[in-house]
Amino acid sequence: NAGVTQTPKFQVLKTGQSMTLQCAQDMNHEYMSWYRQDPGMGLRLIHYSVGAGITDQGEVPNGYNVSRSTTEDFPLRLLSAAPSQTSVYFCASIASVTDTQYFGPGTRLTVL
Amino acid sequence: TQLLEQSPQFLSIQEGENLTVYCNSSSVFSSLQWYRQEPGEGPVLLVTVVTGGEVKKLKRLTFQFGDARKDSSLHITAAQPGDTGLYLCAGAHTNAGKSTFGDGTTLTVKP
Numbered sequence: 001n002a003g004v005t006q007t008p009k010f011q012v013l014k015t016g017q018s019m020t021l022q023c024a025q026d027m028n029h030e031y032m033s034w035y036r037q038d039p040g041m042g043l044r045l046i047h048y049s050v051g052a053g054i055t056d057q058g059e060v061p062n063g064y065n066v067s068r069s070t071t072e073d074f075p076l077r078l079l080s081a082a083p084s085q086t087s088v089y090f091c092a093s094i095a096s097v098t099d100t101q102y103f104g105p106g107t108r109l110t111v112l
Numbered sequence: 113t114q115l116l117e118q119s120p121q122f123l124s125i126q127e128g129e130n131l132t133v134y135c136n137s138s139s140v141f142s143s144l145q146w147y148r149q150e151p152g153e154g155p156v157l158l159v160t161v162v163t164g165g166e167v168k169k170l171k172r173l174t175f176q177f178g179d180a181r182k183d184s185s186l187h188i189t190a191a192q193p194g195d196t197g198l199y200l201c202a203g204a205h206t207n208a209g210k211s212t213f214g215d216g217t218t219l220t221v222k223p
Contacts, residue, residue: 004154031209042118042200042215043155050209058210090154094211099143099204101211103154 002026004093006104013081013111021076021107023091031094032074033058033101034066036087043090049074081111115139116203118214126222128190133217135201136183142206144184146175149198149216158186158199191221 007022025032030051035043035058045058047066055066063085065077078085088108092101116137125131135144143162147155159168161177161184168175172195174187188195198218202211 033210035213040216040218043202043213045210045212048210056209092154094209096209098160099145099206099211100157100160101145101147101155101202103156106152106154 004091004102004104006089006091006107008107009105010108011110013078013109015081015083015111017081019078019081021078021089021091021109023074023076023104024072025074025091025093025102026072027093027095027102028071029093029095029102030071031096032068033092033094034064034074034076035090035092036060036085037090037106038087046076046089078109083111085109086111116201116212116214118199118201118217120217121215122218122220124220124222125191127192129221131188131191131219133186133188133199133219134183135185135214137203137212138182139203139212140181141203142181143204144177144181145202145204145211146184146186147200147202149200155198155200188219191219193221193223195219196221 033048034046049055049068091104146158149155164179166177172189201214204211
């Protein structure tokens with residue numbers, strides 16, 4: 001039981017490049033979320049999903065796309081990377097009964 | 113936007129001291145979670161409080177949910193260097209599929 005896995009752990013992009021951050025969970029949770037965390041700050045919600053085929057925007061969705069074709073996977077796509085997207089990105093899987101969020105180890109992204 | 117305000121933002125204390133961290137909102141939540149995050153890792157759940165007025169104890173940590181379910185506090189007794197980290201509170205609504213996080217309290221406990 002791996003919990004929540006994220007790849008890659010580190011990534012450096014040039015402005016304008018696109019990439020996909022991968023997230024997978026093996027706990028059969030319906031709810032999943034993507035957050036970004038900037039230095040010394042809490043977590044800001046980018047997008048979330050309440051089940052396969054259902055996604056919605058969070059607090060800071062601009063510049064990001066998501067899809068949820070299966071319960072297990074919830075990839076986050078950066079369409080055209082900008083330096084303002086330099087951050088640490090966390091994926092979370094949520095146990096709906098308790099609202100407990102299980103976080104992946106994070107992806108540290110730098111956009112030059 | 114439902115905001116959660118945490119205070120203080122930074123706290124530096126000596127080993128053995130007590131401390132309290134606060135999490136306040138103008139919104140009512142169905143549950144509130146406290147997480148602890150260490151550098152380079154994702155947040156890890158400490159506790160979930162659900163009932164207004166609820167008090168939960170986890171060894172030297174005491175968590176309280178306000179009667180109106182809008183605020184919460186975390187009290188640490190006899191802090192130890194191993195308590196150092198970023199403490200985050202998060203408010204949730206049942207079946208909403210998302211949570212609102214505070215900006216966190218960075219705690220440093222000096223030996």
